Amino acid sequence: MKSPDPLDPTRLTLKDARIGRPADSMYRHELLLTVDFLYEVWCAEDGQDVLWEQANALTCLREALRRGGTDGFEL
Numbered sequence: 001m002k003s004p005d006p007l008d009p010t011r012l013t014l015k016d017a018r019i020g021r022p023a024d025s026m027y028r029h030e031l032l033l034t035v036d037f038l039y040e041v042w043c044a045e046d047g048q049d050v051l052w053e054q055a056n057a058l059t060c061l062r063e064a065l066r067r068g069g070t071d072g073f074e075l
Contacts, residue, residue: 004042006042006053006056006059006060007056007059007060007063008060009060009063009064009067011039011040011060012037012038012039012040012060012061012064013037013038013039013040014035014036014037015036015037015038016034016035016036017033017034017035017036018033018034018035019031019032019033019034020032020034037061039053039056039057039060039061041053041057042056
C-alpha cells in the first residue's frame with residue numbers, strides 16, 4: 001500500500017491509453033478514448049470490502065482528474 005489515505009492520487013498508476021473511432025457510423029467523426037488506470041487497494045486480501053475499494057478508486061480518479069494530474073503523471 002502506497003498511502004493510508006484511500007484518496008491519495010499516488011495510488012493511481014496509468015497503465016494504458018488508446019484512441020480510435022467508434023464502430024457506430026453515427027459517431028464517425030468522434031474519437032473514442034480508452035484509458036486504463038490501476039488503483040492500489042487498501043487491503044489486498046480475499047476478505048476486502050470490494051464496494052468500498054471501488055468507491056474509493058472512482059473518487060480518487062475523479063479528484064485526480066479535477067486537479068489535473070498526480071505527482072506521478074499529468075493528465
